[in-house]
Amino acid sequence: MxxxxxxxxxxxxxxxxxxxxxxxxxxxxxxxxxxxxxxxxxxxxxxxxxxxxxxxxxxxxxxxxxxxxxxxxxxxxxxxxxxxxxxxxxxxxxxxxxxxxxxxxxxxxxxxxxxxxxxxxxxxxxxxxxxxxxxxxxxxxxxxxxxxxxxxxxxxxxxxxxxxxxxxxxxxxxxxxxxxxxxxxxxxxxxxxxxxxxxxxxxxxxxxxxxxxxxxxxxxxxxxxxxxxxxxxxxxxxxxxxxxxxxxxxxxxxxxxxxxxxxxxQLKKLEGFNQARRDVTDFWIKELSPIIKTGAFKPMQIVEKTVPTWFGFPIICESNELRNRFQKHLESNGIETRPVICGNLARQPAMKAVNHRVAGDLTGADTVMDRGLFWGSHPMMTNEEKNYVLKIVKEFFT
Ligand SMILES: Cc1ncc(COP(=O)(O)O)c(C=O)c1O
Structure with missing residues (x-):
């Protein structure tokens, strides 16, 4: 699939x-x-x-x-x-x-x-x-x-x-x-x-x-x-x-x-799309909670007072090595992944030519770049597809 x-x-x-x-x-x-x-x-x-x-x-x-x-x-x-x-x-x-x-x-x-x-x-x-x-x-x-x-x-x-x-x-x-x-x-x-x-x-x-x-x-x-x-x-x-x-x-x-x-x-469909995004991510978070509890990875934590709209399902893994292996497992089973956007943008080569300042350390951004990835949580996902993702994730961690 x-x-x-x-x-x-x-x-x-x-x-x-x-x-x-x-x-x-x-x-x-x-x-x-x-x-x-x-x-x-x-x-x-x-x-x-x-x-x-x-x-x-x-x-x-x-x-x-x-x-x-x-x-x-x-x-x-x-x-x-x-x-x-x-x-x-x-x-x-x-x-x-x-x-x-x-x-x-x-x-x-x-x-x-x-x-x-x-x-x-x-x-x-x-x-x-x-x-x-x-x-x-x-x-x-x-x-x-x-x-x-x-x-x-x-x-x-x-x-x-x-x-x-x-x-x-x-x-x-x-x-x-x-x-x-x-x-x-x-x-x-x-x-x-x-x-x-x-x-x-x-x-x-x-x-x-x-x-x-x-x-x-x-x-x-x-x-x-x-x-x-x-x-x-x-x-x-x-x-x-x-x-x-x-x-x-x-x-x-x-x-x-x-x-x-x-x-x-599209605007008429937006609220329905966003509810579908929440439904699929709620499902994964609930079903994956035993693995999440081991600390192997954490899904994105929602900021207080926020009703999110999950543009993908971002996770942060316990280590860079685990992220790389897990990413390979997902991709080889047909689940498309991406890095968490530009990671730490200060590390992108284009920044060398840009007059900018870095304030404080960027260790959080480094963690995102080294240990993060996301897969899709789009609103057209079928139950079969949601369950397939669950199965492939579980297979890797158990
Ligand atoms: C945070 C952020 N800003 C700006 C853009 C640019 O939007 P567009 O692709 O429509 O130019 C994107 C695109 O994904 C984005 O993620």
Missing amino acids: KIPLNTSTFDDLEINAAIDVLRSGFLTMGERCFKFEDEFSKYIGSRNAVYVNSGSSANLMAFFALTNPMCPKGKFGGQRLMPGDEVIVPAVTWSTTIWPVVQAGLVPVLVDSDPYTLQMDINSVKKAITGKTRAICPVHVLGNSVALQELQTVAKENKLWLIEDTCESLGTRYDGKYVGTFGDIGTYSFFFSHHITTIEGGMIVTDNDEMAELFRAMRAHGWTRHLKNRQAVEQKYPDIDPRFLFITTGFNLRPTEINAAFGMQ
Whole structure:
């Protein structure tokens, strides 16, 4: 039997919606994208949602908006970022949390993560703060949540921006609210393997209306065409043809109507998908508890006040040697595995060329890199597949 990390979660609903778009003749960003943004912002509980072509693009826009001359003030007192300002990021994350920080001329400061929750360690964050710190970018890793209450307090006390990279945790709740809505900005990914897919795609959310307008301009060349307050802006520049009016620098990060048509169908299924992810992981944790009790491995520990959405089933093994043998056993029995994302990002070769700082030691992140792995917990998994995984894991440890 083969247990892939993910299988496709779309059916005729998404396919027919995409065909309708093709038949309509209007494929580039338009009404469907804006409707998807409205539906997403209502679902997630944020005043604004701006749809882009990937989660990486959402992160790129977040850090370029924070350095933009039009950047408004942040809700915890954050001010426009200047070159060389420091942004605290976890060492355990995906590469494109950190590259946009660097690309925007800022300095990433890597802090340690708890090897069992996989989330950024709040004490390490506090110790990393210097006179140059201007922002914290927590990452909700693999469906869990960072301890957001403590982090909001740190942001308030130090007047910092809080940008939540939520690309791996769409639908995770912390203290009753969806993660990604606690800080100034939240970013999401809709890549194929994520909680919902729009093929490629991402969303950036904020309660700050001025910031959202900046995102809308930056997403499309710095152009005013899709601003909500387009007319008010145009009236300020009577000598420029309003059809081609540019108010800032920008990119082309636009999604298409096909992506939005997919997204609207997928969003309706999200809560069901996430419950299925919890059901399969609850089943494994219960059935594997005798092995877990021996200390051979630990599944990801859920952060207090969090309702997780398990983007895979991450475990930390007792030793590197055990992890390597166990990984081989899973793969040779058709169960696809992955490392726990980039492991300790400070050890990735790309970081040699990146101006960054490491604050404190990264022993937690090293543990994740040396002893961690995950396999799939996707929502389409059948009972037969869940039981097969259980059997193969048990076979190795008994
Ligand atoms: C934490 C994190 N941030 C950003 C991204 C980038 O998202 P995308 O693949 O949509 O560009 C990912 C992708 O998996 C991710 O895991």
